[in-house]
Amino acid sequence: QVHLVQSGAEVKKPGASVKVSCQASGYTFAGYYIHWVRQAPGQGLEWMGWINPNTGGTNYAQKFQGWVTMTRDTSINTAHVELSRLRFNDTAVYYCARGGRSGTSLAYFDYWGQGTLVTVSS
């Protein structure tokens, strides 16, 4: 059974950085892209980018280029997203999601983590 389990809630000050983790189980971690999606309070879903766990290659939505970094640790089947220079409007629930087809970044998202709330507050 596929599971994506994310790290716990974080509270950060403006200008700080935060790193959210997503541990995968129940499938071959290297075989499926991991995407990150965020949702601000009361708002819709916003795609942030993906990481290829096999190669470590990444692709970020233009809005997140330069201040978001996605990494992975294949020894523990875990993907991470780090956000730097946090602002108040980065307060959101951050989700990891698995790409639904092996070896491609273009597909739907078939499994999602439970979400991690990041609150930016002074």
Next chain:
Amino acid sequence: SYVLTQTPSVSVAPGKTARITCGGDNIGSKSVHWYQQKPGQAPVLVIYYESDRPSGIPERFSGSKSGNTATLTISRVEAGDEADYYCHVWDRSSEHVFGTGTKVTVV
């Protein structure tokens, strides 16, 4: 950037049919997926590639596409279908794009 537009809200009586639309430029050439999101929960995939259902999703959920509009249809609506629904496509210029979301209320 690519934009997907959904009707903000739909109200439907139990046992009736809810139709949720998703419009976008040239959406006919793109693969459309749909997610259900209940309050405080992560999204759940309910339809992929326009009309395929993942294992465990009831047959009451179906999808279609015509012209510049994709539609998610929920037949014989139940109270448990009350949720937000989002469409999703991959676009060459914008990569992954989600619709604006539709809140389905069962009245």
